[in-house]
Amino acid sequence: MTLTDKVDLPMPQIPRTGSFDSTLALLREGYDFISNRCARYGSNAFETRLMLRRVTCVTGEEAARMFYEPGRFTRRGAIPQPTLRLLQDVGSVATLDGEKHRHRKAMFLSLMTPTSVRQIGEIFINEWQRRLPQWEAKERIVLFQEIQPILCSAVARWAGTPLRGKELEARTREFAAMIDGAGSAGPRQWRGAWLRRRTERWGRRVIDEIRSGARAVPDESPAAVIARHRDLSGHPLSTSDAAVELINLLRPTFAVDRFIVFAALALVEHPDARAFVTGGENERLEAFAQEVRRYYPFFPVVGGRALEPFGWRGRGFRKGDWVLLDLYGTNHDERIWEDPNSFRPKRFLEWDNNPYSFIPQGGGDVRSNHRCPGEPITVEIIKRAIDMLANRLDYDLPPQDLSVSRSRMPAVPKSRLVITNVRPRN
Numbered sequence: 325m326t327l328t329d330k331v332d333l334p335m336p337q338i339p340r341t342g343s344f345d346s347t348l349a350l351l352r353e354g355y356d357f358i359s360n361r362c363a364r365y366g367s368n369a370f371e372t373r374l375m376l377r378r379v380t381c382v383t384g385e386e387a388a389r390m391f392y393e394p395g396r397f398t399r400r401g402a403i404p405q406p407t408l409r410l411l412q413d414v415g416s417v418a419t420l421d422g423e424k425h426r427h428r429k430a431m432f433l434s435l436m437t438p439t440s441v442r443q444i445g446e447i448f449i450n451e452w453q454r455r456l457p458q459w460e461a462k463e464r465i466v467l468f469q470e471i472q473p474i475l476c477s478a479v480a481r482w483a484g485t486p487l488r489g490k491e492l493e494a495r496t497r498e499f500a501a502m503i504d505g506a507g508s509a510g511p512r513q514w515r516g517a518w519l520r521r522r523t524e525r526w527g528r529r530v531i532d533e534i535r536s537g538a539r540a541v542p543d544e545s546p547a548a549v550i551a552r553h554r555d556l557s558g559h560p561l562s563t564s565d566a567a568v569e570l571i572n573l574l575r576p577t578f579a580v581d582r583f584i585v586f587a588a589l590a591l592v593e594h595p596d597a598r599a600f601v602t603g604g605e606n607e608r609l610e611a612f613a614q615e616v617r618r619y620y621p622f623f624p625v626v627g628g629r630a631l632e633p634f635g636w637r638g639r640g641f642r643k644g645d646w647v648l649l650d651l652y653g654t655n656h657d658e659r660i661w662e663d664p665n666s667f668r669p670k671r672f673l674e675w676d677n678n679p680y681s682f683i684p685q686g687g688g689d690v691r692s693n694h695r696c697p698g699e700p701i702t703v704e705i706i707k708r709a710i711d712m713l714a715n716r717l718d719y720d721l722p723p724q725d726l727s728v729s730r731s732r733m734p735a736v737p738k739s740r741l742v743i744t745n746v747r748p749r750n
């Protein structure tokens with residue numbers, strides 16, 4: 325079957341779970357929570373309660389089309405406040421709607437020119453190469469930990485706000501804690517929230533210094549673009565909103581650390597896939613990077629609250645209704661993907677670019693909805709990392725627990741991927 329043959333089954337009613345509230349089941353089943361129930365009910369949607377609130381959970385291409393209809397959902401009130409604070413924050417583009425959102429989003433998208441994307445890739449690889457002698461000298465490298473300061477330093481340099489020494493250590497620690505804390509309730513989340521305050525103080529200082537001229541930054545650098553951005557009425561962003569958006573650029577780029585570790589895991593777990601990228605051909609590196617984003621778990625879901633009433637699947641949704649779209653499940657939906665639980669980068673050599681079937685960072689039209697603007701730099705960094713790990717380095721893999729729990733959000737291999745005897749390939 326081809327992608328276009330596949331349609332959702334007719335579904336007159338949206339089933340409702342038997343349990344009063346499914347929060348514990350969500351925490352227990354993690355990435356599989358929505359697809360488990362959709363399979364059980366033979367439906368691409370079901371209703372339940374999470375944290376005592378009524379919610380409709382949906383999965384698959386047709387659901388993504390419904391969800392990413394421009395102007396349909398706001399992100400305000402759609403994810404728990406502590407998670408919002410760690411991942412986006414009040415005043416960020418994610419909390420805007422309509423024209424204000426489009427205008428702010430255009431600023432982010434203006435940073436994703438092909439030149440700018442290539443630049444971050446080059447800076448990242450240079451940073452990595454600069455640290456290689458230290459890797460060679462170490463007995464063992466925990467990839468997840470060691471790649472973090474490299475990414476942090478690279479994205480900060482690219483943004484025009486280079487970090488060194490203690491500052492680099494502090495931002496690395498803070499970004500890691502924010503991302504790790506976002507998918508949990510309890511100590512991981514508290515730590516992320518506590519450390520985030522320091523990042524915000526730093527961000528406000530950077531914006532103030534750029535605006536006062538005390539900090540010299542290249543005119544076209546992302547930090548300068550954010551500092552001088554004006555809203556629709558021509559006013560500069562408040563210092564704290566500008567700082568939030570600067571962090572909104574740095575922290576998610578740092579989060580590519582997980583995809584890099586998953587790419588390394590794929591090279592280990594799927595020897596055929598390693599052969600697929602030997603030689604470093606650009607098209608194949610890209611296909612591999614896309615398959616990493618499809619196959620491995622990162623963002624489980626996105627949430628929205630209806631801005632206006634609308635109908636879908638014969639049901640009326642009211643203003644304010646809460647809907648969760650299953651990103652992970654859609655990327656593993658067998659109506660869309662042949663053999664979805666096999667890692668097969670080759671599938672992306674023939675991919676039709678459907679923006680509703682492959683949604684690791686959201687879907688639809690990036691300019692007019694909340695789809696992630698950072699996909700070009702995410703893919704670029706993963707591609708560069710795959711080339712480095714598959715073609716430019718040799719290393720050994722000691723025995724370790726490489727399992728990935730699908731109930732831990734965000735997921736990461738248990739061992740954080742340990743490599744030994746790292747040396748550049750001659």
Ligand code: HEM
Binds near residue numbers: 577693
């Ligand atoms: C690690 C890889 C990344 C993942 C898994 C990821 C995932 C996501 C997801 C799921 C959303 C929400 C989509 C929605 O609400 O519909 C999002 C939004 C966003 N992401 Fe990313 N992202 C990543 C990298 C990046 C990068 C590199 C940037 C840097 C520009 C970035 C900046 C943003 C921003 C600003 C938003 C809010 C967009 C809006 O509300 O319009 N992300 N991301």
